[in-house]
């Protein structure tokens with residue numbers, strides 16, 4: 001229970017779904033630090049649920065000034081940062097995932113700004129506050145490898161993010177900072193309610209379940225457990241690569 005004892009972590013989007021699952025897993029292994037998000041209410045309730053091992057910092061990851069503030073506030077409070085989880089991302093509020101037939105230039109920029117540019121600058125702005133030897137975990141997606149309807153831009157952003165694990169690890173060799181991607185399959189989180197109408201929710205989840213070989217959807221704790229491994233010394237020889245935690249979704253097809 002102390003794989004991350006006294007380690008300082010920042011988890012963007014730690015106030016919901018996968019990010020919160022990672023924060024809980026880190027707390028259970030002795031870590032402390034900060035979770036971030038834009039929604040003050042869910043930040044407050046998440047901090048409370050984490051027994052105050054974590055502070056909540058409000059910030060939009062598509063805003064460079066907010067990113068500066070997140071890392072400064074964390075290190076003012078806890079000192080140098082050992083672990084950064086770049087998790088904030090996914091669906092842009094109020095902007096449905098669409099095919100190329102319907103997407104606008106603005107929609108394209110919004111998805112890329114959240115899922116790719118925001119992630120890149122999250123790492124860049126963290127660098128002055130990261131300890132040498134830190135672990136950076138980029139939350140990718142199975143959608144980087146498989147095409148799904150209306151998800152071309154999101155999948156492309158995640159595929160590029162997975163490349164960042166390699167390229168940034170190389171850039172940061174002199175500081176021994178390891179950057180790896182952790183790619184979930186379909187995980188039970190509030191994201192579904194952001195793009196699926198209430199009356200279609202169970203049908204949409206069943207569709208994902210039908211193509212998941214493990215015959216269950218993932219839980220935020222599944223991703224939390226894998227993130228503990230990537231954050232800990234146990235993975236010290238794992239650098240610039242991707243781990244899939246997807247119940248077999250990416251690499252195995254069910255012939256039904």
Ligand SMILES: NC(=O)c1ccc[n+]([C@@H]2O[C@H](COP(=O)([O-])OP(=O)(O)OC[C@H]3O[C@@H](n4cnc5c(N)ncnc54)[C@H](OP(=O)(O)O)[C@@H]3O)[C@@H](O)[C@H]2O)c1
Nearest residue numbers: 013016017018037038039060061088089090186187189191
């Ligand atoms: N659930 C899945 O099946 C699945 C599968 C593969 C990959 N993923 C990836 O896992 C990550 C988390 O997804 P999730 O399913 O846990 O979704 P979620 O419950 O909707 O959480 C998204 C998180 O990102 C934060 N966020 C969104 N836009 C932001 C912005 N502009 N600035 C700062 N924070 C922002 C949200 O906080 P606020 O709203 O408070 O800002 C929230 O904490 C995403 O990167 C997603 O692409 C999810």
